[in-house]
Amino acid sequence: VVSSSKGSPTTNSQPITLNSVEGAKPGSIVGSVRSPDSQTLPEVGQVTYTVVGGTDCDGTFVVDRQTGDVYLAHELDFEKAPRYTLQIEVDDFSMPLPKSHIVTLVINVQDSNDHAPEFPEDPIIIVVPESTDPGSSIYTFQAIDKDGSGPNSEVHYSILQQWPDVPDLLFLDPTTGVLSLGMMLDHERTSSLLLVVQATDSAPDVSQRRRGTVTARIFVTDVNDNDPVFISPSVVSVMEDQPVGFVVVYVMAVDADQGENGRVTYRIQSGNTGGKFSLNPDT
Secondary structure, three states: OOOOOOOOOEEOOOOEEEEEEOOOOOOOEEEEOOOOOOOOOOOOOOEEEEEEEEOOOOOOEEEOOOOOEEEEOOOOOOOOOOEEEEEEEEEEOOOOOOEEEEEEEEEEEEOOOOOOOEOOOOOEEEEEEOOOOOOOEEEEOOOEOOOOOOHHHOEEEEEEEEEOOOOOOEEEOOOOOEEEEOOOOOOOOOOEEEEEEEEEEOOOOHHHOOEEEEEEEEEEEOOOOOOOEEOOOOOOOOOOOOOOOOOOOOOOEEOOOOHHHHOOOOOOOOOOHHHOOOOOOOO
16 A cells, blocks of 8 residues: 655755746746656646745746746736746656655846946036146046946946037046046136036947936136236326326326226325325226
């Protein structure tokens, strides 16, 4: 007399690995845990498949009890769960003595490029003194791509637009996002610049690459780098009988700097023997 009850299930040492692409539609077949040695399907009910454990707590996958086919029940998100492990009990009732074993199923989720790079701040304000040396770094652009690790989240940077378009003035490292000066700035010529910077991911399929942009405004602050220049006559004549308070000459100087750096005041430095002349410091 042989007992009809099955014994404790044994565990297969070699797991089964399947791959599923992020974005696959629920209801699609991922694969099967049916033995590849089986040439024909056993009669219904002779072999059954039951999920008894694993990491798929939300029921993302369903295993057909009769065929062993694995179906996708919910949408996949690589960023939330890049891999699932299912413990499946396989019961074989086709033999006089029923057999049972555990199959470990590993399902790898393949990332799809479903996120575009994003800049955390837009617009970006950059303030740079005009005395900054060429080659100096003035800002680092950093975009975030929420795709998983790999080329889908690797970002490269480029200047999409620049106004005014001054050749060789700025250089943007495509890998690090570091923006540096290519030449000296001049506040009097260019007091501000407008940039549109683009971040592009590195998806293997060029047609599937995603992009994000950010606007950056660069303000060049003035440095006192210009000397006042006199534009009034350097030689004047005056009659000896002019009364005290008579205006001999208007001394005028201009300074190309802006703001306080360009405001000019006056004083007599030398030559005013006996203090015969006075000079208004402001006019």
